[in-house]
Amino acid sequence: MSHAEPVTTGAPLLRVSDLKVHFPIHDGVLIRRRSGSVKAVDGVSFEVRKGETLGLVGESGCGKSTTGMAILRMTPLTGGRIEFEGQDISGLGARKMRPLRQRLQMVYQDPYGSLNPRMKVGDIVGEPLVIHGVTGTQDAYRARIQELLRLVGLRPDMAERYPHEFSGGQRQRISIARAVALNPSLVLCDEPVSALDVSIQAQVVNLFQELQERLGLSYLFIAHDLAVVRHVSHRIAVMYLGRIVEIAPRDMLYREPLHPYTRGLLAAVPLPDPLAERTRVHEEITGEPPSVVNPPSGCHFHPRCPMAMPICAQRAPELTAIGNARSVACHLHGAAPALDGQAAA
Amino acid sequence: MHSPVLEVKNLAVEFGSGAGRVRAVDDVSFDVRPGETLAIVGESGSGKSVTALSLLRLVPTPPGRICAGEILFHGEDLLKASEASIRSIRGNRIAMIFQEPMSSLNPALTVGLQIAEPLQLHGKLTWAKAFERARELLGKVRIPDAARRVNAHPHQFSGGMRQRAMIAMALACKPNLIIADEPTTALDVTVQAQILSLLKNLTKETNAALILITHDLGVVARYADRVCVMYAGRVVESGSAQDIYANPQHPYTLGLMASIPRLDQEAGQRLTPIDGQPPDLAALPKGCAFEPRCRFAMARCRRERPALESQGGRHYRACFADVSC
Numbered sequence: 001m002s003h004a005e006p007v008t009t010g011a012p013l014l015r016v017s018d019l020k021v022h023f024p025i026h027d028g029v030l031i032r033r034r035s036g037s038v039k040a041v042d043g044v045s046f047e048v049r050k051g052e053t054l055g056l057v058g059e060s061g062c063g064k065s066t067t068g069m070a071i072l073r074m075t076p077l078t079g080g081r082i083e084f085e086g087q088d089i090s091g092l093g094a095r096k097m098r099p100l101r102q103r104l105q106m107v108y109q110d111p112y113g114s115l116n117p118r119m120k121v122g123d124i125v126g127e128p129l130v131i132h133g134v135t136g137t138q139d140a141y142r143a144r145i146q147e148l149l150r151l152v153g154l155r156p157d158m159a160e161r162y163p164h165e166f167s168g169g170q171r172q173r174i175s176i177a178r179a180v181a182l183n184p185s186l187v188l189c190d191e192p193v194s195a196l197d198v199s200i201q202a203q204v205v206n207l208f209q210e211l212q213e214r215l216g217l218s219y220l221f222i223a224h225d226l227a228v229v230r231h232v233s234h235r236i237a238v239m240y241l242g243r244i245v246e247i248a249p250r251d252m253l254y255r256e257p258l259h260p261y262t263r264g265l266l267a268a269v270p271l272p273d274p275l276a277e278r279t280r281v282h283e284e285i286t287g288e289p290p291s292v293v294n295p296p297s298g299c300h301f302h303p304r305c306p307m308a309m310p311i312c313a314q315r316a317p318e319l320t321a322i323g324n325a326r327s328v329a330c331h332l333h334g335a336a337p338a339l340d341g342q343a344a345a
Numbered sequence: 346m347h348s349p350v351l352e353v354k355n356l357a358v359e360f361g362s363g364a365g366r367v368r369a370v371d372d373v374s375f376d377v378r379p380g381e382t383l384a385i386v387g388e389s390g391s392g393k394s395v396t397a398l399s400l401l402r403l404v405p406t407p408p409g410r411i412c413a414g415e416i417l418f419h420g421e422d423l424l425k426a427s428e429a430s431i432r433s434i435r436g437n438r439i440a441m442i443f444q445e446p447m448s449s450l451n452p453a454l455t456v457g458l459q460i461a462e463p464l465q466l467h468g469k470l471t472w473a474k475a476f477e478r479a480r481e482l483l484g485k486v487r488i489p490d491a492a493r494r495v496n497a498h499p500h501q502f503s504g505g506m507r508q509r510a511m512i513a514m515a516l517a518c519k520p521n522l523i524i525a526d527e528p529t530t531a532l533d534v535t536v537q538a539q540i541l542s543l544l545k546n547l548t549k550e551t552n553a554a555l556i557l558i559t560h561d562l563g564v565v566a567r568y569a570d571r572v573c574v575m576y577a578g579r580v581v582e583s584g585s586a587q588d589i590y591a592n593p594q595h596p597y598t599l600g601l602m603a604s605i606p607r608l609d610q611e612a613g614q615r616l617t618p619i620d621g622q623p624p625d626l627a628a629l630p631k632g633c634a635f636e637p638r639c640r641f642a643m644a645r646c647r648r649e650r651p652a653l654e655s656q657g658g659r660h661y662r663a664c665f666a667d668v669s670c
Contacts, residue, residue: 059533167622197388198560199638202604202618209615224534227563231606231616250612268538270563271609272602274586277567284542285535288505 012047019080042242055233105179109191111171122159169200241300248326349376356414384569392578437467440515444527446507457495482513505536577634584660641666
């Protein structure tokens, strides 16, 4: 079965504009004073449309998880605006966010840490229904839990068991059942398969795709594994040190990455094919991601960039639309839209 | 062809005792030759890391116990060697690199001191000479500004730099064999590529053998010459990297290949996962451990455990089924 194209009509489900999340750094032992800030997320903008999966990739420390936390309103914003289902949620506190959480759910990386070991699986899956007061009758509640377990490929009788009786993959299924219990429109997934074994990853990835088709879900899929992200996403945003450097439809991004970082990232992924690997030119990105506390001037990527020009150290490139589907933040692709003939793509 | 640096024969490792006894490694055999990279691939619980630890007799005992087999290093059985002679081999002729460099480096000592230590111990160098060599080695693993960094402590290094320092330490005594257990799993993908290329080039330079323990089939394809695939404590398939990838013969290997999303294929196809759950080592079936998840399983697979048999040349598998259909 092929991965269906999303229905992309109407307003975006989620619109993030110029999102900033800065964390203060304090100095001193007795007298604490603010000495700077970590710009974990620094001016990030993107949209997630209905029925779509937007992949958010980047290396550790790039701000992809913080972006997710900010959207869930679990970390204070420094600036920017988040609109969910047409409503501005950037200023909402915990109480005002609560009704919206029915529509905006999450699945975390660690299937061990995110399930309460003292609760039965049925209670875990049913808890969102209880919290939001939508349990209905006892029978309806029980039937809904069984339906949810079946939906994620677990047996209804497993509701009576505890999380420790399940393997990592099964636990992630439980987390997913809990996330979809209230019929959300958007599910935020933060590295949902990276803790799982290779043979189990595929089961969970397929489950995400099945649920998207059956329930019309949208996903913001945060991960570092470029092959998994390509597999599940319709569009992909690449982050580097708090900023989006490129955002494009899946095939466009993987076939012709425009940003040198995207290119290097893709080249660094080894292919599971020894013959192809032997003939492949390995363009390595040199160096390591710099510290977020003290990022390089201009384009954050310029010290590692094989194509860096003098301007890259001076001025940060804006995320600029190239054609109507993709955007890139790179001085190579800024002012001259027809640079290498890809603008019309 | 050179004779093997290391030859492992019928290795078995158990943990626990009595009813709770678990066989983590069962009847594992392989060899590795000078200049060759052997990858041991498997998922968690497959026994790949325990195999690596047992090569240097580092399995914590108790609860662990190497209960059978031979580990022949240049023909000498390490399992029969005295504690003193094992110590003269560890870090000297066989070196090991672990996944988490922060927990294998001593946080209280400078990086230079830790690289110099094996040189002073095994190489019988004076401390001054050993430090000089440590500085050279840090340069060799491409740590910028090595002369100054040699006096830094591990916490002042990034994850990638720590793993470079671990490689410098491993290479210090010019070992004949390096065992790297998931050396880049904790690192970002761009840094992973740098570290593995470095490790591969440096081992090639000294003609050392490299055993690479990993779960990443891409890493195996890029760096390994030969591959052992492990499942539930046993080797289920082994052969050259080309053979294993072009012509996988064990249903588990086939399943792994089909279940990973690949950058070199059209996107959008559904993955074909391996059904079922990972095996429980405490309750393995009598027959083949993969049988409950295998789409080729037959009645015989439930009764008997298949042995590793040659498929022609050095391509081996442990399976009764015909997987060509």
